[in-house]
Amino acid sequence: MEPRTASPSQMAALEDLAQMVMAQIELQHAFGRIDPISGLANRIQFFDDLEDLGRDEPGQTRQVVLVELAGHEQLNEGIRVLGSDYVDTMVQEAARTLRRLLGHGRPAYHVAATQFAFLAPLDTDMAEYTTQLGGMLGMLRTDGTFRFVTNATIGIASFVTGENAPADVLRTAYSAALDARFSETDIGVYASAEDAAHRRRFLLLEDFGAALEDPAQLRMVYQPRVDLASRRCVGAEALLRWTHPRLGEVSPAEFIPIIEKTSLARSTTASVIEMALEQLGRWRNLGLDLTLSINISASNLAEVDFAQRVQLFLFKHGVRPEMIELEITESAVMENTARALEQLATIDEAGIGIAIDDFGTGHSSLAYLQRLPAGVVKIDQSFVRDMVLGEREQRLVRSMIALSHELGYRVVAEGIETAAAADMLTAMGCDEGQGYHFARPMEADAFEHWFSGQRLRHEAA
Ligand code: C2E
Ligand code: MG
Ligand code: MG
DSSP states (O other): OOOOOOOHHHHHHHHHHHHHHHHHHHHHHHTTTBOTTTOSEEHHHHHHHHHHHHHHSTTOEEEEEEEEOOOHHHHHHHHHHHOTHHHHHHHHHHHHHHHHHHOTTOOOEEEETTEEEEEOOTTOOHHHHHHHHHHHHHHHHHHSTTTTTOOOEEEEEEEETTTSOHHHHHHHHHHHHHHHTTSSSSEEEOOOHHHHHHHHHHHHHHHHHHHHHOTTTEEEEEEEEEETTTOOEEEEEEEEEEEETTTEEEOHHHHHHHHTTSTHHHHHHHHHHHHHHHHHHHHHHHTOOOEEEEEOOGGGGGSTTHHHHHHHHHHHHTOOGGGEEEEEEHHHHHTOOHHHHHHHHHHHHTTOEEEEEEETSSOOOHHHHTTSOOOEEEEOHHHHHGGGGOHHHHHHHHHHHHHHHHTTOEEEEOOOOSHHHHHHHHHTTOOEEOSTTTOOOBOHHHHHHHHHHHHHHHHHO
16 A cells, blocks of 8 residues: 555644544543533442542552532422522532532542542541541531531541442442431541441430330330140230331340340330330220230349339239239349349239240259249240251250249240241140241231131131
């Protein structure tokens, strides 16, 4: 091929063409990567840039900072009062402020409607940087037209370039920003799982006090206890439920161990007994004949007036003492002292039943348990569950039942989930059973319905 010589005008045309092609490419690249409202690069670009960083400079510890301009509620409220332009203006103003504060070469990304993200400079002193971010939050608030309605928070999450998936990095930073709503500084740092667990325990403890005052948060559910030989429902266990205003349902297996070591144990058990006895009184009036078991905490037995107060509650709701049974865990009994024994003795003398809950898990000696005035042992569900494993596990349960009978206890098996387990325990001579196979814990009205249904079935049989 012959080398060509281009005239200056041909050259100029070629250059124009090249420029047009480049512009076209850039435009295509930017398309779908720039947020039209803020003019900032969007989440797709953020993810791409993190991927690039992971490829070019892997193994670096970096921090992503996520700014959330307003919580959902605030946002909705703002839109309701000011119209949806309000969000656009707020976002534009915030984008401008962020751009100015971050300066050249430090891009901010618009990662969700009211969220921005950017990277902290390499090797920053995080304590100092957090203070700077606090200043940034202040600017965001005072610069905006709508400062009175926005309450921005910041979340910070560390990650290692090339190791953490960009989507995870953003999610953890977002989670920290959410947590920040409940912190003093409005800046949350995403921490390890243990820290998160610790914070959650603290939060639950802090919020439970309010729950005790709020009937919308705490209620009791009821799980039937069935006589194994006849399969009739003879009683129920009252179990506490907590609907946390923000976290939703929180299991008692999680919150009871936290609060029962604090001074809240007293008022918690008091409201549990109050709610349960009120229900039992109502059922008695409806002609439902059953015993109700109520869980109490170890520390309740250290209250000098505990037994007395229980009797007052009984009187108030017109419930006979034999209609209730207090469940206390085996390990709780072990922690206890002369005072606990005294309280238990008074409870027993009053005619109130006492059951040892979670039997088999507390490493207590039967010789010790013998000193307690309990009439019932509840074999822990772990033993019942393990019966499917084999002969050995079944023999263990059989011996627990035999031994408890020998010592004069009535035996209840917990956690019966299958017909096979129910039949096996019946054959072993276990007196009563409780578990999903018969029924799950139910709201009071569902329990009533279930109870009359099973009574009709028995009468028909
Ligand atoms: P627990 O007293 O041993 O109660 C039995 C637990 O086993 C309940 O869990 C019940 O829902 C669950 N369960 C029943 N049948 C089955 C089954 O077939 N399979 C399985 N996997 N589980 C079954 P829940 O309601 O979550 O309560 C957990 C623990 O929290 C209770 O264990 C008790 O120690 C404590 N708790 C619950 N309510 C109260 C309360 O009002 N006061 C106190 N102090 N503690 C409570
Ligand atoms: Mg129990
Ligand atoms: Mg139990």
